[in-house]
Each structure stands twice: as structure tokens, then as C-alpha cells.
Amino acid sequence: MIDGDLAGLFTSLFDDASMFPPQDEPPSSAVADHLAHRMAWYADMVGPFVCSAGRLSTINDLAARHGVERLAVAVVVPGGLQALLRTVDASRECQQVRLTGIEVPLGPHSLVDALTHLVPLVSQGIRVYLEIPVHSVTEHDVHTLAPSGVRLKLRTGGTSIEAFQSEENLATPIVLCAAERLAFKCTAGLHNAIRQRDRATFFEHHGFLNIALAARVAAATGSHAATRRMLAEQDPRVIARQVGALTAADVRATRALFNSFGTCSIDEPIGDLLQLGLVSAS
DSSP, X not given: OOOGGGGGTSTTOEEEOTTSXXXXXXXXXXXXXXXXXXXXXXXXXXXXXXXXGGGHHHHHHHHHHTTOSSEXXXXXXXXXXXXXXXXXXXXXXXXXXXXXXXXXXXXXXXXXXXXXHHHHHHTTTOEEEEEOOGGGOOHHHHHHHGGGTOEEEEEOOOSSGGGOOOHHHHHHHHHHHHHHTOOEEEESSOOSSSOEEXXXXXXXXXXXXXXXXXXXXXXXXXXXXXXXXXXXXXXXXXXXXXXXXXXXXXXXXXXXXXXXXXXXXXXXXXXXXXXXXXXXOO
């Protein structure tokens, strides 16, 4: 349960990416677990089920087996723009799923070419995210994307140290997005609410609450330094206090920028929010 002005902060924030590393959950159990999340007390916080383009027909068959109609699915297209049309066509043959999102890497293509392919999908009511490497996002990219309706996808971690972004690097696209009111989502490495070092890998993971607050700071101040400091904060009391102080207007502004993030474990972020006292299971 979420009370007061925070009601909208966590709604559909957690995209269920349990089939992706490091979880790598098999399709059958991933779908079953997702449906269980959809029946839990925190169901409103769970976003679409995320699968790769090659698994779409499998997810469709599993949804049919469970008697689910129009399962909300966001499809990641690793093959990029070249595989996009094939993926969209395949989705139309899958009657048990409802394509709510498409995530595609820019790859070697120009931004103009990408928008030619992606903007028509936006007009169909699909959330379209274009992934550009964090260190490559420019002011021109954000300025071009903002009026198109295509959103930005930022990869914040992965399975190697090179995949993780410093606070300095991640603050840059967040500030640029805030200036242009360009919505973004994050993926990879966001297992917990607050920035911390993983005890097993020693990788420094960003916290999803840090990013939410950083988006609000960036929108309010335009300051790269202030945004970077918010991304770096590791004191749970500071983060919880600042989240608890958000007004309804703050929450709307925050989520207009930070749409969601893909997580391979829904349980971890829910557990963190419970521990911080920001939500309750009753």
C-alpha cells in the first residue's frame, strides 16, 4: 500500500525483466511468477513483462496456457532497426499478448533513420525506447528525440564492470532529458533502491530511488553537480526522507521523466521499499 502523495511514484515502475541476466529465468517460470506478481498486494507497481523478440511466440503460448488474454509485453529487439519490422509483424500474430513497449538499440544507424522507423509505432500507442549508450548521449540527440515521442533507454549496469556508469556519466543524460522533458527508462544493474556496492562482485550499482530523485533535481535545478550528488547518495535515511517529502506535483514531474526500469527481480525493489518504510503490505 502506498499512502498520500507517493501514490504515483511507484506505479508501474518495475518492468519485469526476469528472463534477462543475471536472473535468466526460464520462460515458463518467468511468466508464472509475473502472473503471481500481478495478483500480489504490490501489483500496481509492476510494469509489463519484458522479453526479447525471439521469445515473443513462446510467451504468447505460455499466456494461452495460463488462460491469460492480452498479457502486457514490452519487447527488446537486440537485432536493432533491421529486425524491428519483423518483430512488429510477429507481434500481430500473437493474440494472447498486447505489445505495450518496444526497446531497440540505435546501433550503427543515424538518429534520423531510427526515427523514421520508430515514430509510426508511437502513433499506435506503443511506448518506444531507443537505447543510446550513456556516454554517447548528446544534447542534439535529446533535442531531436523530445518532440518525436520516442523515449530514451539508458543502460546503467550489466555483467561486467565496464557496463556500469559513474554518477558523473549518468548525470549528463538525466540533466539533458530534464531540460527537454524527454522521458527515459533505465535497465540493468538497478536491483536496489539505494546506490550500493555488491558484496559478491564489488560492482557499484545505482539505486532506483537515487535516479528518481536525481530526475527531480535535474528538472528543478538543471544542475549537473546536484544531480550527480543525488546519484551518489548512499544514506538510506537521507533518501527515504527526501522521497517522503515529495509532493504530488513532484511525483508527477519525476515520473514524467523517469518512466520505469527493467529489473530481473521484482522481489528485491519491493523488499527495499518495505524496509525503508515507503510502502506497506497491509
